[in-house]
Amino acid sequence: MNLIFATHNLNKYKEVKAQMPAGIALGYLGDLTQDPPVAETAETLKGNAELKMWALSKGFGLNCFADDTGLEVTSLDGAPGVYSARYAGPQATDADNIQKLLVALEENGNRNAQFRTVIALYWDGEVHFFEGVCRGTILEAPRGHQGFGYDPVFLPEGHTQTFAEMNLGQKAHISHRGIAIKKLIEWLSKRNSF
């Protein structure tokens, strides 16, 4: 059985862990507090989503999900893709990443791109994946201050506002992550009453 000791104190955890019978899998808050929860070492969005999902579900038997999201730019052969959050380096800010992207697309006629989210869900022992895609173009300068990541330079197809100019509800309605989450909720609603 899974049981969590609600402490950050490693000394307490070690003492108690030493006493636990083999059948009790003891976790503690230190296991959950890594940021990010696991090293994102996979080479695909799906792989990284699954890594993050397992970190919680394996150790704690928790029903949980994780997402991994990438911006895939056509003329950059799908870059930054799985490296979107660290495109300009491991400590890169959103502004750094956007700047690098705009430079890479200078003098480039094709500014087509898509955001793609893969969600890995662990539910009562089963693993399921859900994908959401949102196509659009990369603007030449940022617009708007909502959202995060590349939102200020991403203009979704058929819309006149960037993701950073939309509120949460507007963005969720059409976004990659919003679409993936809708599929997740639909799956859950078929299997459970909530």
Add this chain to the structure above:
Amino acid sequence: MNLIFATHNLNKYKEVKAQMPAGIALGYLGDLTQDPPVAETAETLKGNAELKMWALSKGFGLNCFADDTGLEVTSLDGAPGVYSARYAGPQATDADNIQKLLVALEENGNRNAQFRTVIALYWDGEVHFFEGVCRGTILEAPRGHQGFGYDPVFLPEGHTQTFAEMNLGQKAHISHRGIAIKKLIEWLSKRNSF
């Protein structure tokens, strides 16, 4: 139903939370990563243990337990008690706390004390408490480098080693926390096969 989003990213969490139907209680890793997990504002060990336990069980539906432990010194009317970890101030180290205790007991003939642990367990919707007490005396100077907290100055009754001179197994066999954990395991073993 409880579902955890395995992310530290508050922006992602806010987006997804906004989409969730009312029946899905969504948590995220940020809720778990406070240190300590909750403010320990209760005036009893039992109260603090329960506060820490609820922080995990309420938000996440997790089976978990939390402990709170205090050193209760007879001639100090039970101090430092519930304030043991912050006896010498909110940022106090173990050494600071021990130093303050030794000064408080200078020229004091009665050095009797007890360690007391209260564990609050949340298990499948039920809440249970388990207590462990270990009586002993406060030495005039620290001895040993194992354990933590006041262990180097606590000599348990009937023993010649301080807690800080014992290994994990020896300490767990007689300690306040070890006794409380034994009761917890016994309770779990009666209700579950593990």
